[in-house]
Amino acid sequence: MDRRIPDTATVEAAVALALRAPSARNAQPWCWRIGYSTLHLFSDRDCPAPERDVLLGCGAALHHVRVAFAALGWHTDIQRLPDPDDPAHLAVVTPRPAGRPTEETIALAAAIPRRRTDRRPPAVWPVPREHLDALARAAAREGARLQVVPKPIRPGTAGRAPGALLTRPAVLGTGGEVLALTAADDDRPALLRAGEATSAVLLSATALGLASCSLTDSWDAPEASRVLLRVGWAPPGSEPLPPTPRRRLGHVLEPLQAPSKYHHRPMRKED
Secondary structure (H helix, E strand, O other): OOOOOOHHHHHHHHHHOOOOOOOHHOOOOEEEEOOOOOEEEOOOOOOOOOOHHHHHHHHHHHHHHHHHHHHHOEEEEEEEEOOOOOEEEEEEEEEEEEEOEEEEEEEHHHHHOOEEEEOOOOOOOOOHHHHHHHHHHHHHHOOOOEEEEEOOOOOOOHHHHHHHHHOOHHHHHHOEEEEEEEEEOHHHHHHHHHHHHHHHHHHHHHHOOOOOEEEOOOOOOOOOOOOEEEEEOOOOOOOOOOOOOOOOOHHEEEEEOOOOOOOOOOOOOOO
């Protein structure tokens, strides 16, 4: 066995964790193909979701698989959008042996199966500044900027888009923090990276014990690469949320040269 290449069980374990990635309306717009020494991320051609949602969701799945491989002891080299002639081919993942995973990596991987989209009103306890700073650093490592949307929203405080979107009382509530994540551009590579950054923030929030959800699912953001998130403490005494359904591993992972057999599953309300 070539120890420079992960075995099938390792790849399947990483992709299985990546299936827990969030996507708008639980569209799960991804599929994976495994080569001899590489793993390939494709968008699901049968998914009816808008391209923006597809790229953000696939970006989140890409970050999830990176975290999963890292926790299993593998570094990943990523080539994004490798084939100009195939826009569905979103990334090539090349795992390489790495050292022992860091505690932070292990914590992020452990957060993957625990993360939920929690739309319940958060508790009124404030989110510590150091937690918000940690989330901003997680976004920055993925090339995105994360800002807290002030309360109450004032014209020009966080850009007109968040202000327009967050005037709805059901969104603001009385607890938690609304965060605006913005990528460097609005093109396809930036949207993919914005999805990776969204995943990094949500997993970091879960690792810190925070509840989280995306607010961008409910209303279209004027800027394609802007993602609105809410983080906060779950209400006291609230029951843990059950996991939402995911497609089976065999429906999203196949050999690279095999004919495509993916069929889009019905969308769910949550991610």
